[in-house]
Amino acid sequence: GIQVEQSPPDLILQEGANSTLRCNFSDSVNNLQWFHQNPWGQLINLFYIPSGTKQNGRLSATTVATERYSLLYISSSQTTDSGVYFCACTDKLIFGTGTRLQVFP
Amino acid sequence: ETGVTQSPTHLIKTRGQQVTLRCSSQSGHNTVSWYQQALGQGPQFIFQYYREEENGRGNFPPRFSGLQFPNYSSELNVNALELDDSALYLCASTSTGGNEQFFGPGTRLTVL
Numbered sequence: 512g513i514q515v516e517q518s519p520p521d522l523i524l525q526e527g528a529n530s531t532l533r534c535n536f537s538d539s540v541n542n543l544q545w546f547h548q549n550p551w552g553q554l555i556n557l558f559y560i561p562s563g564t565k566q567n568g569r570l571s572a573t574t575v576a577t578e579r580y581s582l583l584y585i586s587s588s589q590t591t592d593s594g595v596y597f598c599a600c601t602d603k604l605i606f607g608t609g610t611r612l613q614v615f616p
Numbered sequence: 617e618t619g620v621t622q623s624p625t626h627l628i629k630t631r632g633q634q635v636t637l638r639c640s641s642q643s644g645h646n647t648v649s650w651y652q653q654a655l656g657q658g659p660q661f662i663f664q665y666y667r668e669e670e671n672g673r674g675n676f677p678p679r680f681s682g683l684q685f686p687n688y689s690s691e692l693n694v695n696a697l698e699l700d701d702s703a704l705y706l707c708a709s710t711s712t713g714g715n716e717q718f719f720g721p722g723t724r725l726t727v728l
Contacts, residue, residue, distance in 0.1 A: 597658055602715055605661065
């Protein structure tokens with residue numbers, strides 16, 4: 512089956528810094544989503560992005576389907592950005608291992 | 617528009633017991649998927665229901681079973697609970713003809 516890998520596993524930032532999270536997948540996909548999981552476990556939809564580039568405020572994402580990777584950019588990070596970020600692929604979502612982000616004031 | 621809801625929020629059971637978790641899909645969504653998330657890991661796909669029929673299953677034993685009702689709400693049943701079944705159980709719904717999944721807040725199950 513398809514393999515999904517995320518990097519880095521952990522990221523520690525000071526407030527205001529920018530970051531890039533990466534998601535590699537082993538086969539072509541027709542669905543790719545980015546999520547933020549808050550401390551209470553809720554998965555919050557960030558982007559549905561099987562290909563192309565999207566932006567939403569301080570967050571943006573790019574998926575290059577032909578090269579089987581997606582990037583999530585977080586600019587001017589805030590403490591509320593802390594949590595675990597997951598990418599997931601296919602219609603029966605296969606999740607990566609996540610990136611744990613901690614933003615300190 | 618009401619989002620995906622799940623009940624109960626928390627549940628404590630003992631080994632060998634049976635449990636039923638419930639999920640109400642978002643309005644207009646006819647597909648429901650269930651996931652298990654163990655501590656420190658990403659969610660794992662259990663199964664998906666589309667129009668009351670199972671539409672795909674992950675690597676989970678038959679004691680994990682489900683139902684979808686005509687109003688598209690769904691249940692996850694787990695029999696003969698084991699300690700390793702302790703996890704956060706997440707339900708997600710997908711709109712008709714769509715691919716994007718939206719998640720509920722989850723049910724945290726503890727098996728003692």
